[in-house]
Amino acid sequence: MHYDVIIIGAGIVGCACARECATAGLKVAIIEHHIPAAATTAAGMGHIVTMDDSPAQLALTAYSRGLWQQLAPQLPASAEYEACGTLWVAADDEEMAGVSAKQSVYTAAGIASSTLSPDVLASAEPALRRGLSGGFLVPDDAVVYPPASAQYFLQQAQASGTVLLQARVIRAANHSVQLADATILHTGKIIIATGADISLTPTLPIQKRKGHLLITDRYPGLIHHQIVELGYLKSAHKLTADSVAFNVQPRQTGQILIGSSRQYGNDDPGLDQRILAAMLERAISYIPALARVSGIRAWTGFRAATPDKLPLIGPTEDHSVFLAMGFEGLGITNATGAARLLADHLLLRPSAIPLTPYLPERIKQEAYAHA
Amino acid sequence: MTHAEVLIVGAGPAGIAAATAAARTSRSVLLLDDNHAPGGQIWRTDSLAPNPRDRHRDAALTSLQQSGAQLLFNTRVCDAPAPGILTTLSGEAITHIEYDKLILATGARERLLPFPGWTLPGVSGAGGLQALTKGGFPIAGKRVVVAGTGPLLIAVAAHLAAAHANIVCVAEQATLTQMAAFASAIASSPAKIWQGIKFRAQLRGAPYHTSTWPIAALGDTHLTSVRLTDGSRTWEEPCDYLACGFHLVPNTELASLLGCTFNGDFVAVDVLQRTSIGNIYCAGEPVAIGGLDAALIQGEIAGLAATDQLQQAQALHQRHATSLQRFVTRLEAAFRLRPELLTLAHPEDIVCRCEDVRFEQLVPYTSWTAAKLQTRCGMGPCQGRICGPATQSLFGWKPTSVRAPLSPVPVSAFIQFDLRTPTAPQEIP
Numbered sequence A: 001m002h003y004d005v006i007i008i009g010a011g012i013v014g015c016a017c018a019r020e021c022a023t024a025g026l027k028v029a030i031i032e033h034h035i036p037a038a039a040t041t042a043a044g045m046g047h048i049v050t051m052d053d054s055p056a057q058l059a060l061t062a063y064s065r066g067l068w069q070q071l072a073p074q075l076p077a078s079a080e081y082e083a084c085g086t087l088w089v090a091a092d093d094e095e096m097a098g099v100s101a102k103q104s105v106y107t108a109a110g111i112a113s114s115t116l117s118p119d120v121l122a123s124a125e126p127a128l129r130r131g132l133s134g135g136f137l138v139p140d141d142a143v144v145y146p147p148a149s150a151q152y153f154l155q156q157a158q159a160s161g162t163v164l165l166q167a168r169v170i171r172a173a174n175h176s177v178q179l180a181d182a183t184i185l186h187t188g189k190i191i192i193a194t195g196a197d198i199s200l201t202p203t204l205p206i207q208k209r210k211g212h213l214l215i216t217d218r219y220p221g222l223i224h225h226q227i228v229e230l231g232y233l234k235s236a237h238k239l240t241a242d243s244v245a246f247n248v249q250p251r252q253t254g255q256i257l258i259g260s261s262r263q264y265g266n267d268d269p270g271l272d273q274r275i276l277a278a279m280l281e282r283a284i285s286y287i288p289a290l291a292r293v294s295g296i297r298a299w300t301g302f303r304a305a306t307p308d309k310l311p312l313i314g315p316t317e318d319h320s321v322f323l324a325m326g327f328e329g330l331g332i333t334n335a336t337g338a339a340r341l342l343a344d345h346l347l348l349r350p351s352a353i354p355l356t357p358y359l360p361e362r363i364k365q366e367a368y369a370h371a
Numbered sequence B: 001m002t003h004a005e006v007l008i009v010g011a012g013p014a015g016i017a018a019a020t021a022a023a024r025t026s027r028s029v030l031l032l033d034d035n036h037a038p039g040g041q042i043w044r045t046d047s048l049a050p051n052p053r054d055r056h057r058d059a060a061l062t063s064l065q066q067s068g069a070q071l072l073f074n075t076r077v078c079d080a081p082a083p084g085i086l087t088t089l090s091g092e093a094i095t096h097i098e099y100d101k102l103i104l105a106t107g108a109r110e111r112l113l114p115f116p117g118w119t120l121p122g123v124s125g126a127g128g129l130q131a132l133t134k135g136g137f138p139i140a141g142k143r144v145v146v147a148g149t150g151p152l153l154i155a156v157a158a159h160l161a162a163a164h165a166n167i168v169c170v171a172e173q174a175t176l177t178q179m180a181a182f183a184s185a186i187a188s189s190p191a192k193i194w195q196g197i198k199f200r201a202q203l204r205g206a207p208y209h210t211s212t213w214p215i216a217a218l219g220d221t222h223l224t225s226v227r228l229t230d231g232s233r234t235w236e237e238p239c240d241y242l243a244c245g246f247h248l249v250p251n252t253e254l255a256s257l258l259g260c261t262f263n264g265d266f267v268a269v270d271v272l273q274r275t276s277i278g279n280i281y282c283a284g285e286p287v288a289i290g291g292l293d294a295a296l297i298q299g300e301i302a303g304l305a306a307t308d309q310l311q312q313a314q315a316l317h318q319r320h321a322t323s324l325q326r327f328v329t330r331l332e333a334a335f336r337l338r339p340e341l342l343t344l345a346h347p348e349d350i351v352c353r354c355e356d357v358r359f360e361q362l363v364p365y366t367s368w369t370a371a372k373l374q375t376r377c378g379m380g381p382c383q384g385r386i387c388g389p390a391t392q393s394l395f396g397w398k399p400t401s402v403r404a405p406l407s408p409v410p411v412s413a414f415i416q417f418d419l420r421t422p423t424a425p426q427e428i429p
């Protein structure tokens, strides 16, 4: 059997790639050794968010969000797409002072946003504690349920002829993919989309970054937007220390998903009680009513973090092998954009934004630079 | 942090027997339960007042009270954050309890299976309705159909009849032949192993049908009748309540969270009730569905063994092991589910009540993990306690790992954490 493309890993990224390739007419196989969308894709928050940590990050998140918006009407109800917007809140005047610069960056990128006074913030989200300095609203950001979204991509791909194989890939190079049972599959191209699992690409500088989340029982109407502290950027982009930030999400069910934490060097999937406590304490400090809501489950997941916080999308030295990895905390958002860019590249189509900032080769250059 | 040399979770018969036996030594023994009084499912009452009709219960409770074991009620174990420590919740307060030895006596719950109308108001678990009436729910004069399978049905019917309910009938899905083996087990056992059996005489003439099962609960906004079948004939019984349960499933979530090894659906133990984890013991229903006597004997063995009274523990095991095991096997055979029960649900019937997941939504999946992920089945507040065993019966899916908290906990409870160490987050923005 010969394929045009074999995709390894059926997380949201692999599934999105399969959909893009298959609907463009390529003969695709996607190989997953567990259950599709059950790894980091099942552990994440599903916030479709534009982020301006760097121009390249803003470009990819904005592009990807736009693709999600186009998809929205055809997504199944189970994907729970809801354009609830992101409400960034400023705890103090210093955080608020950064908002106007942030707004001009968003405006320049064509992303709608508005600045909220403390009063407007309080009426937009009455559950927030009083005394906050204001907020920054990005109304077109959204929320999805990632496993069902990934499943939708996979089904679309399958409807266009994609074959889903259940197997563990142990080697991927030079137009061939070897499975754990020694079967060898031949293919034009290989896309590695194995998330935080780098066993096929052990030299990649991808680190696992552990995160905790907690889901509550149903409290419809308690919050209306994905609410994130502006201090999040400070915490999310620290590369070493453990950190927690206030980040809460309203689910369509009325449940509230509470995040978020970031830890390096902890590969144990178990709950870390101290981090969980610190994370919830932080959430309660912003929304005091959360103290009394009932938490039904807490879990962890592993983000795949790269040194420069940008994903790895594109060809490697082995020209048959492509990467779609290293999405850190933005893989749900960026799955649509990454998949489109990669398909554009494979099919030699022009792409809407440049792929250059995300090319894996930069990692090697960096390695040289540090040598 | 509270410390107990022997900590026992669950104050049903197994936990009571364990605590009583363990407290005979000078060890500190703490028995806790999420109910407000000891007794578990079978001896559940509103008060500790003596019950002249149940001398076993009174004797067990008196021994417990005289034993010196410390009792802690309205307290639920919700997490096992580190070896030797359990997290408990009482009201909104979190406490950590340190233990040297732990005895799990967490009992069982009913298996509920979906069929058309099972979510209608007026339909409840059999043990569920029994517990409600024990809590004061007015059942007098109401027409009740008791259906499903297991000796619990008779116990419940007798209890409701004593509370002046009008028992329309008891519909037991097992065949008479199947049940006969069980009846002979009772006859050959020294004690009334399953208390329900002696109630048979107390059904006050209500018909007890074998090979009969419910196929639909009918009514618009509340149950008005139950459709029963014996496979060839189908008929309706008008009623106000349907108390319906399909035997028991063990409460093994805590054992699973602790990492104990399982033997099928049950916690694996040795002759001293020791689990795969050296200082953790398990007794009663999580080990095997074996009824009251098994719970009492296993509880006592665990209590003795956990306090190094090994000879007595071994002797007790030798005396009873064979007859208890025979009883467990017969019980299982007698009330095995008939295949028809697994096809009762229509595509549109709800299977997961917490998340409103319908039967048809589950059909495409081949594992609990995949179904759960895509349909949210089992992701609600009960975390699959009800729909997990149902989908296991219906689709053969094995439940996956248990996670903390074991039951919903106020968010504030997670941060009342007294295990903080210097490795706490270095930087909290």
Ligand SMILES: Cc1cc2nc3c(=O)[nH]c(=O)nc-3n(C[C@H](O)[C@H](O)[C@H](O)COP(=O)(O)OP(=O)(O)OC[C@H]3O[C@@H](n4cnc5c(N)ncnc54)[C@H](O)[C@@H]3O)c2cc1C
Pocket (backbone or CB within 6 Å): A008, A009, A010, A011, A012, A013, A014, A031, A032, A033, A034, A035, A036, A037, A038, A039, A040, A041, A042, A043, A044, A045, A046, A047, A048, A049, A167, A168, A169, A170, A193, A194, A195, A196, A197, A199, A200, A210, A211, A212, A213, A259, A260, A300, A301, A302, A303, A304, A324, A325, A326, A327, A328, A329, A330, A331, A332, A333, A334
């Ligand atoms: C706590 C937390 C919160 C997050 N919140 C958000 C958010 O709000 N918004 C957002 O955009 N992102 C968020 N993320 C990030 C997002 O979840 C991930 O970036 C995204 O899910 C990554 O998807 P993936 O397909 O790359 O990886 P995965 O979902 O991990 O998929 C990889 C797949 O590859 C398979 N696989 C691996 N190796 C092999 C092999 N050798 N053979 C076969 N199969 C293999 C795995 O089984 C797995 O299914 C969050 C992450 C975490 C942990």
Ligand SMILES: Cc1cc2nc3c(=O)[nH]c(=O)nc-3n(C[C@H](O)[C@H](O)[C@H](O)COP(=O)(O)OP(=O)(O)OC[C@H]3O[C@@H](n4cnc5c(N)ncnc54)[C@H](O)[C@@H]3O)c2cc1C
Pocket (backbone or CB within 6 Å): B009, B010, B011, B012, B013, B014, B015, B032, B033, B034, B035, B039, B040, B041, B042, B075, B076, B077, B078, B105, B106, B107, B108, B109, B110, B126, B127, B128, B130, B152, B155, B156, B194, B195, B196, B248, B251, B254, B283, B284, B285, B286, B290, B291, B292, B295, B406
């Ligand atoms: C609903 C129901 C009704 C029953 N009614 C009868 C009857 O009428 N007659 C009869 O003969 N048999 C009845 N049985 C069967 C009977 O329970 C058993 O035969 C046997 O007595 C079980 O004893 P046990 O100690 O193992 O468990 P149980 O009596 O079930 O006791 C277990 C105790 O542990 C507590 N517990 C569990 N998890 C936790 C936790 N995490 N934290 C704190 N506490 C916890 C439970 O609340 C419960 O009080 C019933 C069973 C059920 C499920």
